[in-house]
Amino acid sequence: MIMPEVKKLLNELRQHKATLKIVVLAGFFWALAQVWQQLLIKDLGDSLQKGNHSKIVQIAVSIMILYIVIGISRYFHLYLMNLTGERVVQGLRQKLQTKLMCLNLNFHNNYVSGSGGLISRVLNDISIIQNGLRMFADFFREPLIFFGLFSYLLWVDWKLTLSIFIILPFILLFLKQISRTIKTYSIKTQEDLEKITSTIKESLDGVRIIQSFNLEKEMQTRFEKEGEEFLFSRKKVHQRVELSGPVTEFIAASLIVSIAVYMSYEISAQRATIGDFMSYLASLIQLSSPIKKLQESYVRIQETTVAAKRVFALL
Numbered sequence: 001m002i003m004p005e006v007k008k009l010l011n012e013l014r015q016h017k018a019t020l021k022i023v024v025l026a027g028f029f030w031a032l033a034q035v036w037q038q039l040l041i042k043d044l045g046d047s048l049q050k051g052n053h054s055k056i057v058q059i060a061v062s063i064m065i066l067y068i069v070i071g072i073s074r075y076f077h078l079y080l081m082n083l084t085g086e087r088v089v090q091g092l093r094q095k096l097q098t099k100l101m102c103l104n105l106n107f108h109n110n111y112v113s114g115s116g117g118l119i120s121r122v123l124n125d126i127s128i129i130q131n132g133l134r135m136f137a138d139f140f141r142e143p144l145i146f147f148g149l150f151s152y153l154l155w156v157d158w159k160l161t162l163s164i165f166i167i168l169p170f171i172l173l174f175l176k177q178i179s180r181t182i183k184t185y186s187i188k189t190q191e192d193l194e195k196i197t198s199t200i201k202e203s204l205d206g207v208r209i210i211q212s213f214n215l216e217k218e219m220q221t222r223f224e225k226e227g228e229e230f231l232f233s234r235k236k237v238h239q240r241v242e243l244s245g246p247v248t249e250f251i252a253a254s255l256i257v258s259i260a261v262y263m264s265y266e267i268s269a270q271r272a273t274i275g276d277f278m279s280y281l282a283s284l285i286q287l288s289s290p291i292k293k294l295q296e297s298y299v300r301i302q303e304t305t306v307a308a309k310r311v312f313a314l315l
Helices: 004-050 053-102 105-110 114-205 207-212 216-268 274-314
Strands: none
Touching (some): 004 053, 004 114, 004 274, 053 274, 114 207, 114 216, 114 274
16 A cells, blocks of 8 residues: 555656656666566577677677667666656745745744754755655666566576575565664654754854853753764664665575576586576576665655655645
8 A cells, every 4th residue: 555645746746747758668678678688698608608609799799789778778767767856856845935934923933843843844854755756766667677587587497486586575574674663763863853953043043142141062962962862863774774785685695606506407417508597697686686776765765755744744
């Protein structure tokens, strides 16, 4: 089920349908080219084994053309997605500015974090949303690459592939637990950052009073305390984000070693070729990229939904 905050962000993105269509089309060609190169790697390995030099030259030219396609599609896919994200967040900034000017003085006088907290929502929360919108491109492109490569792995050796992906549910469960705690600490982080922004605003606005009554030490102590709380929350977020990477990379490395041993026996028994081994290994290594990006995107989206909830609460 899509969270309400994500639905609202998607509604903001729908205002840029024409650009997003190009983003989708470029992402499709990028994903298709990523999968197609595995077939070329298989042909290259088999040609090397047979010593077919003319075929090797043809494959080399095809690979160069393929990378030109990847480069062009990648450029338009990421460039236009980032540009769309910039336009969406600028629109949100303008909506927030308009809304804050329309809210009555009673709201401004009684807002818990004061004008500094409102500034934090306009600047810091919007910045997090901007970073999160960049991840939406990954949510479209990376599943295409994943399922394309996965289908190819099944075609080469379906028994080996299915045995490998038995561990996938355990990885997903691990990521789910991490993302849950990240969301909790992300809320705390944004609240802490709002307090810090409020303190800075209060210090600058009241600097004359602070200096007149020798309150510099009190304000410094307050700021340090708020900074320590913020750093503690950020430490928890970073711990969980960076923990997920090494765990998945260790699993991937273990799989690669196991496959190398397995394929050596298959090649010896003439049930597989060098091309099968090269393309299978290359596909599996490349498969780790969409898994890692989707994992990172899923984690970052948790922070984005927290920021979006705070922004849309004001709107």
